[in-house]
Amino acid sequence: MTAPIADQSAEQLPRPTRLSEVKGWFFTADQLLFDWFLARQRDRSEPGDLLELGAYMGKSAIFLGARRRAGERFTVCDLFDSPAEDVSNSREMRKSYATLTRRAFEANYLAFHEELPTIVQGLSSIVSDHVDEGSVRFAHIDASHLYEHVHGDILAVRELLTGSGVVVMDDYRAEHCPGVAAATWQAVANEGLRPICITGTKFYGTWGDPEPLQEALLEWIGARGDIWHEVQYVNGAPLVRLSAKGAEEPAHPVSRYRSTGARGAQRAAAQAPGASAARPGPRPPFPSRGALRRVALDVLPPVLTRAVMNARKRARTR
Incomplete structure (x- = not known):
């Protein structure tokens, strides 16, 4: 399922020159947290693969792919152009993701990476057929906004994560998708999911022990000095809340098309064969004040x- 779809040539698709040009919502606080969690896992040599359920145009997938270590597998599961199997999900897809296509995702991803991740095109409920149990160290859930589907995604990811793996829930508090909030906090109350931290858009949790992660996270935040935070308690357990407005973003993957901006186009035109014939001649001298x-x-x-x-x-x- 990793082969690109070839019904439209790459030349006809947009070529993002930087991550910010890829459509999607991936704010600074979450970029910083993705980077921090993945760097900590790397530094501690924690084994495991990466997983994303719901990719939209690939913004967070491109970011995650740049943190994949050699020998690891990165799996992206999304419906893309495929029809949903139920009326409610089909209605949501038409409303929220009418322009979503697999080839657009692939074009964006390949602008920053040599090869595609493992792509599973279909409902997120089938991801367990393609990813081994206990093999994932970091999972990002951003697929359906409907309670039934999100609840199923959480239960599936619980089986796929390693003992210390981290799961990220998108839109856990957005007013337009209360089903995500219901499924997230139900998992905390009834399914053993333990909160680590939250931002304005994402919830970070684990089925392992959150305390070492929270202690290291608070130490990192204190050392930076540009991230606002507080610690609240939910049912007696600590929960770090943070915001990173104005903070410096982590390193972004570099696009292969980064030099094709206006200046790059001018340079390319000047170097093209026959360009000298099209170059304008010298400017006429500007008239003197007396003239x-x-x-x-x-x-x-x-x-x-x-x-x-x-x-x-x-x-x-x-």
Whole structure:
């Protein structure tokens, strides 16, 4: 399922020159947290693969793919162009993701990476057929907004995560998708999911022990100094809440098309065969101030011309 769809050539698709040009919502606080969790796992040599349920145009997938270590597998599961199997999900797809296509995702991803991730095109409920149990260290759930589907995604990811794996829930508090909030907090209350931290858009949790992660996270936040945070308690358990407005974003993957902006296009045009014939000639010299005065006197009405001449004579005799 990893082969690109070839019904539209790459030349016809947009070529993002930076991550910010890829459509989607992936704010600074969450970029920083994705980077921090993945870097901590790397530094501690924690094993496991990466997983994303729901990819839209690939913004967070591109970011995740840049943090994949050698030998690891990154799986992306999304319906893309496929029809949903139920009326409610089909209605949501038409309303929220009418322009979503697999080839657009692939074009965006390949602008930043040499090869595609493992793509599972279909409902997120089938992801367990393609990802081994206990093999995932970091999972991002951003697929359906309907309670039944999100609840199923959470239960599936619980089986796929390693013992210390981290799951991220998107839109856990957005007013337009209360089903995500219901499924997220139900998992906390009834399914053993333990909160680590929250941002304005995403919930971070684990079925392992959250305390070491929270302690290390608070130490990192304190050392940075540009991230606002507080610690609240939910049913007696600590929960870190943070915001990163104005904070510096982590390193972004670099696009292969980064030099095709306006300046790059000008350079390419200048270097193209036959470009010298199209180059403009040297600019004519700009007229001197005296020449401009003479032209003005020639075109002004006689009354104004005499007034100007008299004023100049008075100025010279002073």
